Amino acid sequence: MTPAPRRPRADAVRNRARLLAVAEEVFGEKGTSASTEEVAKAAGVGIGTVFRHFPTKESLLEAVFVEHLRGVAERAREYCDAPDPGAAFRAFFRDVVSTAPRKLALADALTAVGVDVEAASEDIRAELAAALAELLSRAQAAGAVRLDLGMPDLQALLIGASRAADHLAGDIEGRERTLDVVLDGMRPGAGTWIVSAQA
Template identity: 60%
Template sequence: MTQPRTGRPPRADAVRNRLKVLEAAEAVFDARGTTASTEEVARAAGVGIGTVFRHFPTKETLLEAVYVSRLRKLAEEAGALASADDPGVAFFAFFTRVVGHAATKNALSAALTEAGVDVRDAAAETGQGLKQALATLLSRAQEAGAVRGDVGLPEVMTLLVGASQAAERADVEVRDRALNVVFDGLRAHR
């Protein structure tokens, strides 16, 4: 959030309202898709439409904030899993989580691209943090002998993208079976 021109930090209620709007937008876009209106977001947040636009001047800025927030949360989850007792379980659980979020993430990305937003640029910093966290999960899983040593981050990212796109078109049961096939290919064979 930008600082007011006075140089003072934002008021506590403004920070709370921004967070409420962002959380409500995530829930609304998850449930209704990216075509849901900002009025629906305002209602879900329990604020007026003016409050939404005070923090997010356009729907595109709101969509972008939701997109970046989702990536940031995934990076934080990956970071938290980096110290898990079982690095293999942590790696595969995170992979599954990312694929499970694919439909909403891809819809947000498509809506932003359609609006002329460079998604890679908008999420560059957060995306880099996510890649670093995933690299740590991969490295730990390989050190523990749970993931093949000849697989690098580029291969894992490619598999994540492919599995995520496929998951959008499959029911949960098929998605889970397909993930098991992918995981069998990633597992270190002892």
């Protein structure tokens, strides 16, 4: 019989989680060009500790990216339990967009070195999509979001608003104004989608 794989020690799991949290902060503040040495210094560990968990910088970036999405999915599930579905939906949308520049920077850095970010985060993206669908359904049932808004529309709006937030990273008022426009457009009575075909 093949022996079962050994489970990582609790302290190793904690160390890995701490490294990922610190790495996200370092990359968020200094950009993805920050070195693994800077991550090690910020975490208060030797560079060897970082490389034991993440043999390359690319593997560290990928792990940070996936962990970032995992955190978003966890927050989405928490919002699903909020007493006001409409407020929860809007708060989550703002939450996602506010952290978009960091996520986009990680995704762009990974893509630049040939990492397939879609494949690397496939499982957690499925969890996130399920939680997002529940948030949308609850908000629509509560009359807070227009009924003709589907998941593809919502995902497109999240992507667009996230790119807008990245573009307006230095303009907080402009970013908030743009978010208000997007969220107002999702309210009931904001109009209906008009589909036209060119002859």
